[in-house]
Amino acid sequence: IADDFTFDNLRIVAQACAEYFNSEFKAKRGIIVGYDTRFISDRFAQVVAEVLAANGIKVYLSDRPSPTPTTSFNIRHMGLNGGLIITASHNPGGFSGLKIKTPQGSPADQTVTHKVESFLFRNKPKAVTLAEAIKSGRIEIINPMPKYIETVRKYLDLDLLKNCSLNVLAEAMHGAGNSYHAEVLKGTKVAIDIVNAEPNPTFEGLKPEPLPHNMPKFMSMMKEGKYDIGIATDGDADRVGAAAPGGRFITPGEIMCLIALHFIENRRWRGALVKNIAGPMMMNRIAKYYNLKFFETPVGFKHIAKLMQTDNVLVGGEESGGIGVKNYIPERDGILTGLLLVEMMQQNKKPILALTEDMEKKFGKFRYHRQDIEIPLKTREKVVKGLFDKLQGCGAKRSRSRIFKRKVVSTKSYDGLKFIFDDESWLLIRPSGTEPILRVYSEAHTDKEAKDLIAIVDKLSKSIK
Numbered sequence: 001i002a003d004d005f006t007f008d009n010l011r012i013v014a015q016a017c018a019e020y021f022n023s024e025f026k027a028k029r030g031i032i033v034g035y036d037t038r039f040i041s042d043r044f045a046q047v048v049a050e051v052l053a054a055n056g057i058k059v060y061l062s063d064r065p066s067p068t069p070t071t072s073f074n075i076r077h078m079g080l081n082g083g084l085i086i087t088a089s090h091n092p093g094g095f096s097g098l099k100i101k102t103p104q105g106s107p108a109d110q111t112v113t114h115k116v117e118s119f120l121f122r123n124k125p126k127a128v129t130l131a132e133a134i135k136s137g138r139i140e141i142i143n144p145m146p147k148y149i150e151t152v153r154k155y156l157d158l159d160l161l162k163n164c165s166l167n168v169l170a171e172a173m174h175g176a177g178n179s180y181h182a183e184v185l186k187g188t189k190v191a192i193d194i195v196n197a198e199p200n201p202t203f204e205g206l207k208p209e210p211l212p213h214n215m216p217k218f219m220s221m222m223k224e225g226k227y228d229i230g231i232a233t234d235g236d237a238d239r240v241g242a243a244a245p246g247g248r249f250i251t252p253g254e255i256m257c258l259i260a261l262h263f264i265e266n267r268r269w270r271g272a273l274v275k276n277i278a279g280p281m282m283m284n285r286i287a288k289y290y291n292l293k294f295f296e297t298p299v300g301f302k303h304i305a306k307l308m309q310t311d312n313v314l315v316g317g318e319e320s321g322g323i324g325v326k327n328y329i330p331e332r333d334g335i336l337t338g339l340l341l342v343e344m345m346q347q348n349k350k351p352i353l354a355l356t357e358d359m360e361k362k363f364g365k366f367r368y369h370r371q372d373i374e375i376p377l378k379t380r381e382k383v384v385k386g387l388f389d390k391l392q393g394c395g396a397k398r399s400r401s402r403i404f405k406r407k408v409v410s411t412k413s414y415d416g417l418k419f420i421f422d423d424e425s426w427l428l429i430r431p432s433g434t435e436p437i438l439r440v441y442s443e444a445h446t447d448k449e450a451k452d453l454i455a456i457v458d459k460l461s462k463s464i465k
Contacts, residue, residue, distance in 0.1 A: 001039055005096045007047055011125035013098060014048045017084060018055035019119040025081045030058035032078065034071035034144065035086035036176045036236045037199035038096050041065065044086045046130055053138035054126035060142045065176045065199065067237030069333035070148040072105035076329055077147050087236040090209035091434060093202040106305035106330040149183050152336050155328060156343055161188040164346040168192045169227040171218040173208040174200035177237030180335045190342065195221065208234050210241025210321055212249045223247035229345065229352045231338030239321030240334035242341060244353045251368050253280030254356055256317030259325065259337060260286055261359060262344040263314055271314030271326050274304050277415050278319040278441045281424050285363040298415035299430065305330040319370070319441065366443050369450040373438040373461055384431050384438060386464035387457070388417055404456060427453045
């Protein structure tokens with residue numbers, strides 16, 4: 001923000017988006033523009049709306065900060081050509097971004113973004129004032145919340161939750177999902193408290209990503225044992241995190257597996273399971289046990305969303321907490337997925353830890369870890385190449401086995417570099433697509449084994465000059 005994310009640059013990109021929408025769709029059904037709680041997101045959204053309106057596009061501009069899934073849902077509900085959202089999602093408060101959504105309400109894939117990029121700088125951005133566009137009917141200010149809340153309430157089993165007396169703590173991370181859990185649960189006996197509901201563009205100096213170290217107050221409150229479950233959403237509420245009484249963090253991988261089992265065993269639904277390359281091995285085992293179709297994709301929910309539009313996908317999720325579900329829009333929704341855990345607890349009459357323990361007894365125990373290694377952009381390419389050369393260039397599997405002190409049975413390199421070992425543990429190394437960091441992921445049967453794998457990469461990366 002104020003560096004390369006400026007009003008002038010945003011107008012250039014908005015003009016390219018307008019030209020893309022006008023060239024792509026013969027039926028002009030309008031675009032919705034949403035935004036999150038970041039610094040002057042509302043003003044950035046207004047600028048985008050003004051450029052679109054000046055290009056003859058009917059714009060529905062949100063009257064408040066709203067979650068990405070809320071905007072995505074309204075694209076489908078209103079039958080629009082797509083949507084644009086001002087948000088940097090889980091990234092630090094100093095950043096902002098522009099998300100492009102398709103007519104299906106899903107993230108735009110590279111086919112769309114490449115087309116948008118082809119329109120950059122073709123024409124100077126057009127302009128109209130907000131007041132003029134509202135007066136002429138080219139911009140309409142809307143509240144995107146009611147229909148979304150109504151739909152999520154219908155998706156959940158509210159009859160089941162009506163007499164549910166669970167105590168829930170919701171962490172909003174100062175983001176756009178601040179009041180949504182409580183609105184969905186109105187009329188039930190679920191007791192819900194919201195922490196960090198007030199908007200804060202700096203996110204208290206933390207990343208609005210639902211991981212334990214970013215949620216100190218939430219994790220401290222969960223350790224006290226007053227709540228039956230804690231559920232968290234990121235800055236634009238499309239990602240989910242969770243915690244059990246006593247402060248045990250429930251990983252996104254565990255969440256997507258629990259929701260899959262809830263659908264299979266309680267709702268009697270069937271469909272394919274999808275995870276990205278950094279997803280949990282437990283998903284593979286569940287798919288195999290129930291004889292379900294299984295897919296693995298590169299990182300990026302757009303890949304999962306594409307499958308949700310072509311296959312009967314039951315659950316598709318990413319290790320970062322973005323999870324999509326059957327009979328819904330092809331989009332991540334941290335609000336809905338968090339509340340599905342509450343529904344599962346009530347359905348099974350079991351605490352969240354008992355449900356995870358039942359899952360581990362049936363499908364095996366895995367422990368997941370991720371470490372972000374900060375690497376300046378100017379040296380990132382050199383460090384990543386050096387690290388990959390060391391690990392790939394060490395020749396035979398036997399050499400790699402000496403590095404990792406375990407047998408390597410296969411490798412994958414379609415998104416980063418992944419090693420799979422003979423006990424189904426694995427290690428993945430990939431540079432972030434949005435931040436100057438190297439992400440290192442691991443999964444093993446114990447915490448120590450998972451952490452030890454990451455420590456090897458950390459040590460190797462520091463040895464590269």
